[in-house]
Amino acid sequence: MKPKLPHHPRTMRRAESEVTSPAHLARILDAAPVLFLGLKDTPAPCVIPVCFGWDKDTLFVHSALTGAKMDLLRADPVVGFSLCTDVTVVPGAAACTFSVQAQSIVGTGRARILTDDKERAQGLEIIMRHYDRSGEAPVFAPGSFSRTCVIAIAVLSLRGRQLGRPGPIQA
Numbered sequence: 001m002k003p004k005l006p007h008h009p010r011t012m013r014r015a016e017s018e019v020t021s022p023a024h025l026a027r028i029l030d031a032a033p034v035l036f037l038g039l040k041d042t043p044a045p046c047v048i049p050v051c052f053g054w055d056k057d058t059l060f061v062h063s064a065l066t067g068a069k070m071d072l073l074r075a076d077p078v079v080g081f082s083l084c085t086d087v088t089v090v091p092g093a094a095a096c097t098f099s100v101q102a103q104s105i106v107g108t109g110r111a112r113i114l115t116d117d118k119e120r121a122q123g124l125e126i127i128m129r130h131y132d133r134s135g136e137a138p139v140f141a142p143g144s145f146s147r148t149c150v151i152a153i154a155v156l157s158l159r160g161r162q163l164g165r166p167g168p169i170q171a
Helices: 021-033 068-075 115-129
Strands: 034-041 046-050 052-055 057-065 076-091 097-112 148-162
Touching: 021 076, 021 097, 021 148, 034 057, 034 068, 046 057, 046 068, 052 115, 057 068, 057 115, 068 097, 115 148
Parallel strands: none
Antiparallel strands: 034 046, 034 076, 052 057, 057 148, 076 097, 097 148
């Protein structure tokens, strides 16, 4: 699947570590186990780890119907997000010489709470495909669908980065 993901508008200071290949960005998205969702809150932003799935230029997450996450999304649907995979801490010989090898993505988006049952089911199936690669249709526990909110996040900007790996970034 070829992603259709909008690029982040700012220039990266260390351009050699930027991932721009759509195929490489897709591999990072596919491999990440958790998405960290940043929501506007007072007195400071709130970051919540969530299970997710993605398709083209949309991320999907699920939630209970009520709670802090839903209150914050209803108050302001603009979100930030981050995910990371292949993380390795590389010890150094002295203080401040440690480094990290990883692949990451950061971005922004606009959340929309899905109300149509067909859209909600599709969103949940996309999330399940992210974690269950068997290809079989997910079977939802009785009653769980009615208790689950599904959120579609239209990606507004996205940037990939490869940390601590020598040489050019491979597509």
